[in-house]
Amino acid sequence: MASRRPSSNLEMTSTIPNRRGSERRGSDRRGSGFSSRRPSIDPSRLIPMDKASHVGGTDDFNVVFIGAGNIMFGSDEGPWNHSFRFEHKLGLRLKVVALIDPAIERARAVLQKKCDSFVVSAYQGTRVFKTLDDFVKNMSSKDRPRAVIVGSPPMFRGTIQPGRDVEMQILKYFPGVAMFIEKPIATGPKAEIEQAFTIAKRISDSKAVCSVGYMLRYLKAVQMMKRIIEENDLTVMATIARYACAYEAIAKLDWWDKSKSAGPIVEQGTHFCDLSRYFGGEVDISSVTAHSLEWDENAGHLSKMSVDESQIAPENRIPRVTAATWKYDSGAVGSFTHVATLQGHNYSCELEVHADGYSLKLVNPYVQPMLYVRKPGDDHEQMITFPDDDPFFSEISNLIDIIEDIEEDPEAAQILSTYEDACKTYELTWAIREASERSRDAKLARSKAAAEAVKEST
Structure with a gap:
């Protein structure tokens, strides 16, 4: 199908990567490009959250959360709660610089609960915005994120169409910054699948770390x-x-x-x-x-x-x-x-x-x-x-290890779902x-x- 023309400030290639198995290559450790590394992790390296040590260092680890719903902050319906895993992995280094959700009141409510708890240091400086554009217009250099975590509903992402192109916006505003994106990558009409592959090509070309939340791979x-x-x-x-x-x-x-x-x-x-x-x-x-x-x-x-x-x-x-x-x-x-x-x-x-x-x-x-x-x-x-076993923690822990680890350890974890x-x-x-x-x-x-x-x- 012919891809819809992106807006002029988001110029991009419309080339779609070959997707047949005969062209299969293993993803590299960072989730972009390709290498011969095998797509698996030594099971002994997957440890429970309460046995894991915080990532070392004293510098702040800035994170932007996109989405203030259950997947990001938890609910009684299931074990998902990405903020909880980030808090345990990064400890006092975690600084959530922005929480982005069009439902401002909901975002402020979950943020207040965090500020009333023992993890207040991660959220006391968090600002709430309706859109990523709003955050970018109001951010300073010290707010630049190390990672952007996308937990917004899938019908609002996975395309190159304005308003449903959060991945492209992240690549534009924060080139090279790591991304974690929930699954499925989209729930739009079938005709838009090729747009998702276009995004994949752009992410791969950018060499940015990118992990998608198929947490069962980390079991x-x-x-x-x-x-x-x-x-x-x-x-x-x-x-x-x-x-x-x-x-x-x-x-x-x-x-x-x-x-x-x-x-x-x-x-x-x-x-x-x-x-x-x-x-x-x-x-x-x-x-x-x-x-x-x-x-x-x-x-x-x-x-x-x-x-x-x-x-x-x-x-x-x-x-x-x-x-x-x-x-x-x-x-x-x-x-x-x-x-x-x-x-x-x-x-x-x-x-x-x-x-x-x-x-x-x-x-x-x-x-x-x-x-x-x-x-x-x-x-x-x-x-x-x-x-x-907590695959939600393992996928977040793995992501942060890869963002932090400049020198490649041959036995280290890698992104399991690009x-x-x-x-x-x-x-x-x-x-x-x-x-x-x-x-x-x-x-x-x-x-x-x-x-x-x-x-x-x-």
């Missing part, structure tokens, strides 16, 4: 799976992922509306599509097939919804089940099933990775990860648990959604044709 269990594969020189033959969400607890109407959230595969299943790619490699997008169970089919009724779905246009209501399969460029096969069927609060999620003689099964990664390993010569599975890599996961989730919608439309067309044939025969 100790996931890195142990990587180590088993590498140490035994295994070739992955299949990935099998399943994500069952507790729909009763999802009371946000926008989540149930495809026109707002882009649907459960793009918005929620993205983590498991990403993990599948992490182990299986690049996906042949043309091979993706999928089927869905829709809200208006006999089996699609849900009895304990917390929202009034009648407020959503019928064509925008989400499927209850989506099941997809695809081929990796290596020849391996991948599959993913997302279901909105569980009640209560706990989700049920698993990922299996199969290779010759080996079965690696990750269970319950969000709450209490367990890894089941079956090896050649043993019909029984070994179960390994990982108490106190922006370009996240674009490929985004592309896969959209391919699954589109494939399921094509199969649904084909079924409706067949049903309509059959009904018309019966009508004509009578």
Whole structure:
């Protein structure tokens, strides 16, 4: 597609990087450019937050937070809370120079809570702005950030369009400054995917550190799976992922509306599509097939919804089940099933990775990860648990270590999810959604044709 022309003060290339697996190269440690470094971390280096030491030094570490919502400051709904991890990693060095959110009152409220706590030194000088432009117009040289953390809703980023181009704005105003960007990178229409790849190219060319928040890659269990594969020189033959969400607890109407959230595969299943790619490699997008169970089919009724779905246009209501399969460029096969069927609060999620003689099964990664390993010569599975693992802290700790570490340690951590890599996961989730919608439309067309044939025969 032809990219929309960016504004004149954000000149950029419209070149889209090749995304096929035959061109695959490992990301370098900083998350930009390419090198031969392997995309994994020694599991023993992933330590709990309470065992980690603050980063040394006495100089301030300036940070800008974009977004004052739950992902940045936490909630009762989940373990996310980036500010909490930054506070523990940087200690007294942390200085949040700006909190940017159009909801000024909400931003001021969360900021006040921080100033009333023991981390006041990080926030007593924080200023609140509606936009990044406002901050730049009012900042001084001492406010220049070392990192910009983007936790705004995905519908407001991931494009080159004004108002939804925060990544491009950061590159413009703060060249070379590190970025952390939440996932999915966007939830706009499928036609905008190429714009995300344009952003990826600009980030790569800038050589700036950039990490995307696919925190499950930083699980100790996931890195142990990587180590088993590498140490035994295994070739992955299949990935099998399943994500069952507790729909009763999802009371946000926008989540149930495809026109707002882009649907459960793009918005929620993205983590498991990403993990599948992490182990299986690049996906042949043309091979993706999928089927869905829709809200208006006999089996699609849900009895304990917390929202009034009648407020959503019928064509925008989400499927209850989506099941997809695809081929990796290596020849391996991948599959993913997302279901909105569980009640209560706990989700049920698993990922299996199969290779010759080996079965690696990750269970319950969000709450209490367990890894089941079956090896050649043993019909029984070994179960390994990982108490106190915190992938949210590991991804933030890893990011800061890379920003701070000028001399490369061959054993040091690296960025596990670059922006370009996240674009490929985004592309896969959209391919699954589109494939399921094509199969649904084909079924409706067949049903309509059959009904018309019966009508004509009578």
